Amino acid sequence: MATKDSPDDVAAHWVAHIDRAPLTEQETQELETWLQADIRHKGAFLRSQAVWHATERAKALYTPTLAPFQRTQKPSRRAFMSAAVAASVAACVIPAESGEARTRYKTQKNILHCENTKQRQIVLDCYTQLEEKSEQTSLLMGQCFITDKHRCVRTQNLRFLIDGGLLLAKGSSYDNAVVVNGTATMQGHRLKERKHLSVGAQVTVTPQGRLHFSTVDQDTLARLTAWTQGQVSLATETLSEATDIFNRYNQKQLVPSFRLADMRLSGLFDLNRPDVFAQAVKAILGGRITEDAHHIFLE
Amino acid sequence: MLPNTERSHWLARYIVPNEHIVRSWLARFPDFEADDIIQEAYVILSEADISNVTNPVGYFHTICRNLVIRHYKKAQIVSVTAIADLQNDSLIDQTPSAEDITNARAELRFLEDVVQQLPETCRYVFIDRKINGYAQKDCARRLGISERSVEKRLARALVLISRFYGQREKAPHNTPTGLTRGNKRLS
Numbered sequence: 001m002a003t004k005d006s007p008d009d010v011a012a013h014w015v016a017h018i019d020r021a022p023l024t025e026q027e028t029q030e031l032e033t034w035l036q037a038d039i040r041h042k043g044a045f046l047r048s049q050a051v052w053h054a055t056e057r058a059k060a061l062y063t064p065t066l067a068p069f070q071r072t073q074k075p076s077r078r079a080f081m082s083a084a085v086a087a088s089v090a091a092c093v094i095p096a097e098s099g100e101a102r103t104r105y106k107t108q109k110n111i112l113h114c115e116n117t118k119q120r121q122i123v124l125d126c127y128t129q130l131e132e133k134s135e136q137t138s139l140l141m142g143q144c145f146i147t148d149k150h151r152c153v154r155t156q157n158l159r160f161l162i163d164g165g166l167l168l169a170k171g172s173s174y175d176n177a178v179v180v181n182g183t184a185t186m187q188g189h190r191l192k193e194r195k196h197l198s199v200g201a202q203v204t205v206t207p208q209g210r211l212h213f214s215t216v217d218q219d220t221l222a223r224l225t226a227w228t229q230g231q232v233s234l235a236t237e238t239l240s241e242a243t244d245i246f247n248r249y250n251q252k253q254l255v256p257s258f259r260l261a262d263m264r265l266s267g268l269f270d271l272n273r274p275d276v277f278a279q280a281v282k283a284i285l286g287g288r289i290t291e292d293a294h295h296i297f298l299e
Numbered sequence: 300m301l302p303n304t305e306r307s308h309w310l311a312r313y314i315v316p317n318e319h320i321v322r323s324w325l326a327r328f329p330d331f332e333a334d335d336i337i338q339e340a341y342v343i344l345s346e347a348d349i350s351n352v353t354n355p356v357g358y359f360h361t362i363c364r365n366l367v368i369r370h371y372k373k374a375q376i377v378s379v380t381a382i383a384d385l386q387n388d389s390l391i392d393q394t395p396s397a398e399d400i401t402n403a404r405a406e407l408r409f410l411e412d413v414v415q416q417l418p419e420t421c422r423y424v425f426i427d428r429k430i431n432g433y434a435q436k437d438c439a440r441r442l443g444i445s446e447r448s449v450e451k452r453l454a455r456a457l458v459l460i461s462r463f464y465g466q467r468e469k470a471p472h473n474t475p476t477g478l479t480r481g482n483k484r485l486s
Binding site: 058059283 | 449
């Protein structure tokens with residue numbers, strides 16, 4: 001890569017020289033001349049500077065011989081009393097759990113994190129309805145990702161006791177569930193006995209009402225759950241299919257031209273940034289972007 | 300647009316640690332130097348509006364890919380195999396797989412290894428300047444050498460570290476470098 005007097009060599013010398021002391025006027029002129037001589041010189045210099053900054057992280061390797069004295073601070077009396085008062089107020093307002101309590105969540109063009117604790121996580125995809133009761137969680141329509149311990153989760157046709165993460169989908173003619181992490185125990189639906197499912201297990205209730213079991217790999221799991229992170233993972237979908245996905249989540253609608261609609265692309269994209277996706281399409285598939293207040297046209 | 304120092308830190312954070320991924324992809328085009336493409340790509344990044352870039356490595360790869368296409372268009376003789384490779388890459392994934400996204404701990408481990416591999420003379424200067432945080436003048440006094448020597452050794456260390464970044468492999472035993480297509484790695 002860097003041979004004697006290669007651009008990398010010269011660039012590194014300039015970076016080290018600048019670190020030693022500010023450049024004189026003459027040196028600034030010399031550097032400028034060298035940078036202008038060849039675009040690769042400028043690239044090598046920018047890269048050297050970036051590597052120099054990247055090595056700043058090495059400071060974390062610093063191990064002082066004498067660790068500075070650290071005082072262990074006890075809370076002041078005032079802080080202690082404030083905390084005690086706050087705790088007593090909190091104790092008064094925490095509602096008692098009721099068997100009748102139920103909460104219904106509904107999303108439109110958005111992803112909703114309705115629970116996000118260490119043990120429990122519920123993320124709703126767009127156009128989803130979910131009902132929470134004290135004893136179980138029911139998905140009424142759409143798609144959700146639930147992580148919990150010993151929790152009963154169900155759709156109209158499927159019922160699970162989960163101990164980990166489950167991706168659950170309910171359409172008009174099918175139900176689908178995938179164990180993303182941990183385990184799940186499936187109950188009901190004419191099963192003679194409970195069925196234990198591990199990571200990657202997928203269960204589908206077909207429109208004919210039949211149960212179909214299959215397994216998905218880690219890559220597919222990551223792709224299926226990308227939306228929970230606000231991302232979409234495309235794996236050679238057509239542009240037409242990809243824009244349909246983006247349009248479900250965004251007010252500004254992507255409109256591909258007839259020429260581009262059947263072209264395919266892969267990649268991980270931010271679901272909430274159709275404009276960035278449009279730029280990627282332009283870069284990868286070629287074409288032109290025009291837009292008005294409500295649409296981005298890909299031509 | 301980001302100011303220059305901030306941009307350099309952006310390059311240091313997002314591009315330098317993942318540069319090897321694009322470099323290993325560039326290795327399949329034997330008709331020109333990967334270094335030339337990488338250097339030109341840094342120049343384009345230095346002039347682009349990167350404030351809205353959400354996928355820096357993907358963006359960097361796209362720039363390099365466009366440069367490769369431009370080089371082939373200029374070339375008189377073009378390798379048919381290389382063009383076929385390039386056309387297949389129209390579906391290449393714009394994002395490194397999860398294990399390729401550098402986390403702070405892996406980065407620190409990498410730097411620790413790199414420092415250990417530097418020649419002794421460069422290593423002591425690098426440690427004093429970049430880890431212990433002494434100015435070059437103080438490094439010279441502590442090591443009993445001239446400031447000019449400190450500067451030269453630092454420059455040498457920088458060249459070597461640049462080379463390590465370009466050739467790095469996160470887990471040489473089980474993770475082949477290479478880009479991904481869809482969610483599958485390409486060797």
